[in-house]
Amino acid sequence: MTTAAAPRPTTHRAPTTGWARARRLAHDLPSPLPAQEVPLASAAGRALAVPLRARTPSPGFDNAAMDGYAVRGDGPWRVLDRVLAGRVHGAPPLAEQTAVEIATGAPVPEGTERVVPYEIAERLGDTVWASPGDRRHVRRRGEYARPGQELLPAGSIVTPPAVGLAASVGLDTLTVHARPRVRMIVSGNELVATGVPRWGQVRDAIGPMLRPLLTSWRAELLDSRMVGDELDWFAAAVAGSIIDADVTIVCGASSVGPADGLHHALRSLRATAHVDGVACRPGHPQVLAQVGQKWIVGLPGNPYAALVAALTLVEPLLAGLTGLPLTELETGTLVGAPPADERNTRIVPVRRSGQVLRLVEGGQPGQLGGAAGADAFAVVPPGWRGEAPVELLRLER
Numbered sequence: 001m002t003t004a005a006a007p008r009p010t011t012h013r014a015p016t017t018g019w020a021r022a023r024r025l026a027h028d029l030p031s032p033l034p035a036q037e038v039p040l041a042s043a044a045g046r047a048l049a050v051p052l053r054a055r056t057p058s059p060g061f062d063n064a065a066m067d068g069y070a071v072r073g074d075g076p077w078r079v080l081d082r083v084l085a086g087r088v089h090g091a092p093p094l095a096e097q098t099a100v101e102i103a104t105g106a107p108v109p110e111g112t113e114r115v116v117p118y119e120i121a122e123r124l125g126d127t128v129w130a131s132p133g134d135r136r137h138v139r140r141r142g143e144y145a146r147p148g149q150e151l152l153p154a155g156s157i158v159t160p161p162a163v164g165l166a167a168s169v170g171l172d173t174l175t176v177h178a179r180p181r182v183r184m185i186v187s188g189n190e191l192v193a194t195g196v197p198r199w200g201q202v203r204d205a206i207g208p209m210l211r212p213l214l215t216s217w218r219a220e221l222l223d224s225r226m227v228g229d230e231l232d233w234f235a236a237a238v239a240g241s242i243i244d245a246d247v248t249i250v251c252g253a254s255s256v257g258p259a260d261g262l263h264h265a266l267r268s269l270r271a272t273a274h275v276d277g278v279a280c281r282p283g284h285p286q287v288l289a290q291v292g293q294k295w296i297v298g299l300p301g302n303p304y305a306a307l308v309a310a311l312t313l314v315e316p317l318l319a320g321l322t323g324l325p326l327t328e329l330e331t332g333t334l335v336g337a338p339p340a341d342e343r344n345t346r347i348v349p350v351r352r353s354g355q356v357l358r359l360v361e362g363g364q365p366g367q368l369g370g371a372a373g374a375d376a377f378a379v380v381p382p383g384w385r386g387e388a389p390v391e392l393l394r395l396e397r
Helices: 019-028 160-168 204-215 231-240 263-269 303-321
Strands: 033-039 068-071 077-085 098-102 114-117 120-126 127-130 149-153 174-177 181-187 220-227 248-251 272-276 278-281 287-291 294-299 333-334 345-353 356-358 378-382 390-393
Touching: 019 272, 019 287, 019 303, 019 345, 068 077, 068 127, 098 120, 120 174, 120 248, 120 345, 160 356, 181 204, 181 231, 204 220, 204 303, 220 231, 231 263, 248 303, 263 287, 263 294, 278 303, 294 303, 303 345, 333 378, 345 390, 356 378
Parallel strands: 077 098, 181 220, 181 248, 248 294, 278 345, 333 356
Antiparallel strands: 033 174, 068 098, 068 114, 077 127, 120 127, 272 287, 287 294, 333 390, 345 356, 345 378, 378 390
């Protein structure tokens, strides 16, 4: 007796979302992750959760901005002492027509009116003289920052100079948004992770491509898991991932074919699908879903289509979670139009020469040759006929 296979549940597809709206939703829907205090060495690349405020004045004391002589009154001056940086006991106050030889950064004595640089000074024995000048070359206490002064607003990216600024005003830690914890689930019975695939198998290209992208987008990659196409196993893998991952990226299985299990998994989790299909080529079958405060992003199984979907949904989602603004897109003039499409946004690989963009061959969904040779991706809107500049998606190099 033959038992009939259980029918596959019918998948309801939500209306396709326009490319720009999908990108905006991915950024605006999530709330930034909680704030955490981290050492300065771990803060670079993160977004400030609270403003950076000075703990101490900067400079902390009046000091010399040049090597030379700290003087008082009109010259010539009698040199009384030498003061080097690092001195913790101040020199006696200067009287009229007296000076101390001083190094850059050293505390100037009380009464100092200016520092005369070596380059314009003449000295004979203990006497030094120079032409009058308007430049004071003295950095006064609190000239750059006062205690409690806001130096960078919340939401600013902590750059290396910002780390140095924080150190200069006495801070050892900064309060930043947590990095999103991300897990990749790479699906497909045909995929292999290493070596040369046998006939009927395919080497996974999406996982290796996404790892450096996620790092550049300030994510913490927990791990990458390969799963087969069995619906229940696939659903269990997604359910297990959202326990500790803020974002689960499912590579493949986002369409409605017989081996595409993402929608089955989302139904099992009672997830809310905010985006289910994007009006773009390539990369139409992409998904943005939410379970509580956890996020699931479905990418197509073709490598270039997956890259387009990652630029559309993953990058803005991670920016929103880390408290960063949506990346503003540059524009350029595209030379050589891609095939016309009246309904979909086309994402095509290009190379830049100033503001001129030239198409790179090899923008098919299943191959990365064009993307690997490109330095940007042009966003060509529906019905575009070459009459206006196009926006650009960039990758960090």
